[in-house]
Amino acid sequence: MYLTFCDTIGAIIRDHTGKDDPMLTDGGDHADLASTIAFSLAKDLKKAPPLIAAEIVNSIAERVMQETGANTFAIGPYVNFVFGEKYCSDVLIQATCDGYGSGKEKPERVVLEHTSANPNGPLHVGHIRNTIIGDTLTRCFRKAGYPLEVQYYVNDMGRQIAIVAWGIASQRADIYAEGKGDHLIAEVYIEANRHLDVDPSLNAAIDRLMQLVESGDPDTISQFKIPVKRCLDGFKDTLEKMNVKHDRFVYESDFIRNGDTEKVLSRISHLPQACIDEILSLDLSQYGFEKSYILRRSDGTSVYAARDLAFHIWKGHNFDRVIDILGADHKLIGTQLQATLDLIGEKPPEIVFFEFVSLPEGSMSTRKGKFISADELIAETERRALEEVTVRRPELHEEQRVKIAHAVAISAIRYDIIRTIPEKNTIFDWKEALDFEKQSGPYIQYAHARACSILEKAGTYTPCFKAEGEGEIALVKKIALFPKVISEVVTELKPHLLAIYARELADLFNSFYHAEPVLRAEEHVRNRRLTLVNATRNTLKEALETLGIDALRAM
RNA sequence: GGACCUGUGGCUUAGCCAGGAUAUAGCGUCGGGCUUCUAACCCGAAUGUCGGGGGUUCGAAUCCCUCCAGGUCCGCCA
Known part of the structure; x- marks a missing residue:
């Protein structure tokens, strides 16, 4: 949905300005999407960028609204776009379906070593x-x-x-x-x-x-x-x-x-x-x-x-x-x-x-026997995770706790490694590897489990594909970016983008969770928020699985 | 000596290739929040010469040059 909107808006700007590149960029705090095209037109037109931006807004706002439902406005030299209701409801419909984020089948065969x-x-x-x-x-x-x-x-x-x-x-x-x-x-x-x-x-x-x-x-x-x-x-x-x-x-x-x-x-x-x-x-x-x-x-x-x-x-x-x-x-x-x-x-x-x-003491060497094996790392992380699970969920059977601990351990390890850009040389740090909080795999798993728990308690409800209020809209708009992130990872070969995305999605969900009651809200709000929780749950699940991390339903 | 990568608050880290709005988060510190949907959580505060110096540009963390620091490579190893 996000990519479609970008294409449409890009084409409108291209039509209007005659420039090949619509100079689309992230809108940051100001908008969902922005264009810096006014800067590049300034020289040709010999006009100040804010003036150009205002003119562009005047000419394209109506067509953008017609084709995408997005609001167009200028702040200084920036042409900004804020997506509207239709965008949110389309996203929610897509994001609550199984396999959200999957691209359509491609003919190109890939081999990866x-x-x-x-x-x-x-x-x-x-x-x-x-x-x-x-x-x-x-x-x-x-x-x-x-x-x-x-x-x-x-x-x-x-x-x-x-x-x-x-x-x-x-x-x-x-x-x-x-x-x-x-x-x-x-x-x-x-x-x-x-x-x-x-x-x-x-x-x-x-x-x-x-x-x-x-x-x-x-x-x-x-x-x-x-x-x-x-x-x-x-x-x-x-x-x-x-x-x-x-x-x-x-x-x-x-x-x-x-x-x-x-x-x-x-x-x-x-x-x-x-x-x-x-x-x-x-x-x-x-x-x-x-x-x-x-x-x-x-x-x-x-x-x-x-x-x-x-x-x-x-x-x-x-x-x-x-x-x-x-x-x-x-x-x-x-x-x-x-x-x-x-x-x-x-x-x-x-x-x-x-x-x-x-390692803190220097580089690893199999030859010299200087290394921490993956097996040791996994065993130690599982041990720590089991301690944690046992404290939190003493009522669970040991078998179940061990299973959760294993998933948490692998999550912590995989996330800790994938979140950093490959070009950065790193020093292995036990403290970071064993961290199950915040920027970690378990943190994202926890957000997912939390969403599952709410939905389980809710039972059946009537879905409502709408978002209202700052927190809900921010969350939906983040959910909308998942397919874009997957396609970026594939074209740029940058898997850390997915790791960062999943964490940011979990952050927004946690903020929403603390700010807005779901189960206790009155019925139409409850239905709307449950739909949003379900969309988040599904997106987190797909993101976690794409990261090779088990999307635990309880932890 | 040459080539490539990295250098962003005390620590870890995103943004850099495709320059643009008050530089992203976490840890740690300080202050708040659990008889209320899972506190592996949330809200707020403080913390920055974006390694140094030059340049290009209306505008540089981002592009160019140079220097410094760390890593990797420069084998009839893989």
């Missing part, structure tokens, strides 16, 4: 920033109507995995030991690196393993495969706890076995930018890269970048839009990948880069 952590230790609080950005975008794309496949790209043949395989053999570790596989692998990996640091000559054994696995040696392949699988099983456990699921796990080694890597390397070797001596590398200086892009080692084995090219060519052929979520450490290699694909006429991926999460 996220997490893709190396299987050499458990997911830690840095990795899950990737996971949560990726999963939230996934949910937004699906909400917007795009068919989307989520992939996990498994590095099952890199140096790190060779180190794990070597570590298992040299430490005689029991790869089938009980416990969570990813944590088990981390122990082996950390210990193996300790040995390699002490005696670098041991690296020869790692190199040998990498040659064997690339040449297809069956024993080495299974030596790699078993720990990778154990680790991945651990990842899947952790991801499931966070409401995250991948549609497909794509194995890096497949692009060696099916010959795709060889094919792309051969294509590249014929390019004028290719440099072939002992190694194969590519000169990307035309794209502004100083460093050449190395694709094959002198011992003939391929590097990660080569396999990644093959993977992305495959994705580009099977999907219309390719999106990767990558840590800031991949910026160079990621942009080199984009440039190379562009050079050979393939579709480069869109990449969302996110900056690092570090």
Whole structure:
């Protein structure tokens, strides 16, 4: 509804002024929508902006009212629009329907890759920033109507995995030991690196393993495969706890076995930018890269970048839009990948880069065993959440309390991570992660539960799709923005916008809740407010689910 | 040394790409509000050289230049 109104008003301004851009902007406290077009016309017309604004209002107000029911007026140089009753009632009708905010089905197929952590230790609080950005975008794309496949790209043949395989053999570790596989692998990996640091000559054994696995040696392949699988099983456990699921796990080694890597390397070797001596590398200086892009080692084995090219060519052929979520450490290699694909006429991926999460004592390192695992984070947050639920709802059965605590914990974790823009590097803070108040997931869940509770107590009522008074109108107008927010997230790849929106919607609902009685109001007001509570409830539910957070009905 | 990202009240943070109305919220501080629809809440107050300096513009947190600080990268690792 909001977007439709913007389009209509934009077209009217365009018609009237002849300018391509109607200069629409948020109206802030003054209006629902505003245009700063008077500033840009000032030079041409040689008139003061406030004068121009007044003239524009005079000429378009009537047509705007006719087509949208919005009020047009000027404050100084700003042309302002305030939406009217029809807008509010249309919004309420839409927002009380199941699936509010969903876009119509789009033909464009999207593939999104996220997490893709190396299987050499458990997911830690840095990795899950990737996971949560990726999963939230996934949910937004699906909400917007795009068919989307989520992939996990498994590095099952890199140096790190060779180190794990070597570590298992040299430490005689029991790869089938009980416990969570990813944590088990981390122990082996950390210990193996300790040995390699002490005696670098041991690296020869790692190199040998990498040659064997690339040449297809069956024993080495299974030596790699078993720990990778154990680790991945651990990842899947952790991801499931966070409401995250991948549609497909794509194995890096497949692009060696099916010959795709060889094919792309051969294509590249014929390019004028290719440099072939002992190694194969590519000169990307035309794209502004100083460093050449190395694709094959002198011992003939391929590097990660080569396999990644093959993977992305495959994705580009099977999907219309390719999106990767990558840590800031991949910026160079990621942009080199984009440039190379562009050079050979393939579709480069869109990449969302996110900056690092570090610990107060410094950056995390799986290799050095310096990290807080996602499992620890979840366990601790659940423990705190259970304490909280037990204090608040002692009458509930333990099973029920545990269930709520889990949903609250995941909500707190996911929200804490997604609310910050990806470009900001953050320091992990237990106090913030365990905060269930205000700018948190549980705060939004609570607003939803509160709305549910009111509606449950109300029983049946006659819906009334109207809003009256400041608080009601502000709330409806916020509800109206939900579809716009989803579409912004998808076009700009900025999932934090949804997090902020959901919190602001909860804020407005809480203010409304405290200011206006619902159940105790006289009948026609009660019906109207119950309809509004229901619209809010539904919008909060859709927003929470799109954030990957359970919309609890009680907490 | 070079490249990219970040720097907004004591702390955390939105706005920056597409410049425009008194810069967004939270935590913390101070003052209020639960026999009344779930207080994981609400209402109010105080707190700002938008890292520093230049420039462009009628107008800059936003664009350009420069400097400073933090992070990341610059491997025949991934």
